[in-house]
Amino acid sequence: AQSVTQLDSQVPVFEEAPVELRCNYSSSVSVYLFWYVQYPNQGLQLLLKYLSGSTLVKGINGFEAEFNKSQTSFHLRKPSVHISDTAEYFCAVGFQKLVFGTGTRLLVSP
Amino acid sequence: DAGITQSPRYKITETGRQVTLMCHQTWSHSYMFWYRQDLGHGLRLIYYSAAADITDKGEVPDGYVVSRSKTENFPLTLESATRSQTSVYFCASGTVSNQPQHFGDGTRLSIL
Numbered sequence: 001a002q003s004v005t006q007l008d009s010q011v012p013v014f015e016e017a018p019v020e021l022r023c024n025y026s027s028s029v030s031v032y033l034f035w036y037v038q039y040p041n042q043g044l045q046l047l048l049k050y051l052s053g054s055t056l057v058k059g060i061n062g063f064e065a066e067f068n069k070s071q072t073s074f075h076l077r078k079p080s081v082h083i084s085d086t087a088e089y090f091c092a093v094g095f096q097k098l099v100f101g102t103g104t105r106l107l108v109s110p
Numbered sequence: 111d112a113g114i115t116q117s118p119r120y121k122i123t124e125t126g127r128q129v130t131l132m133c134h135q136t137w138s139h140s141y142m143f144w145y146r147q148d149l150g151h152g153l154r155l156i157y158y159s160a161a162a163d164i165t166d167k168g169e170v171p172d173g174y175v176v177s178r179s180k181t182e183n184f185p186l187t188l189e190s191a192t193r194s195q196t197s198v199y200f201c202a203s204g205t206v207s208n209q210p211q212h213f214g215d216g217t218r219l220s221i222l
Binding site: 049090101 | 114150152153154155168202207208214215216
């Protein structure tokens with residue numbers, strides 16, 4: 001069985017500052033890893049995914065994530081955030097079926 | 111435009127009633143999924159479908175029924191609604207079994 005932990009329920013940050021959203025997972029087998037973004041009153045959008053290969057994955061909107069097998073982490077980063085990045089971010093892991101984390105709300109202030 | 115449409119967007123009903131949430135996709139994706147989103151739980155998979163007439167249970171299937179007679183439609187039915195089923199429901203589609211790619215905007219369901 002897999003599980004996902006998003007340690008931060010909310011991350012406040014100022015515009016143009018860097019941000020890291022943390023995701024740790026537990027699994028007894030190899031898994032695929034995903035980050036999704038949810039804007040208010042909308043469904044989720046796939047930001048990026050790690051299936052295999054390079055551990056640094058680049059996604060849409062300037063986001064990237066790094067898979068760290070030894071630390072069982074898949075943290076999401078962006079070097080400079082915009083107001084429009086304010087949203088809820090979900091990490092998900094799985095091979096046959098995805099398990100989602102509880103989400104991290106990113107609040108970007110001017 | 112290609113996309114995934116859920117209806118209704120909002121629904122209020124009473125315990126014991128049957129209610130059906132609709133999902134229609136124009137991507138021609140093989141896989142479709144139903145999730146519920148609750149505070150503190152993230153998204154949990156209710157049912158998924160690999161193709162027309164092929165469905166399977168997810169993490170929280172009890173109290174729900176699905177069907178998929180056509181590739182583009184994947185309705186979710188609550189046969190006898192309970193208050194614990196008050197939630198936001200998302201339909202999604204994708205080309206790979208465990209990777210929902212596109213989500214609908216959700217149905218906010220309140221059961222009184």
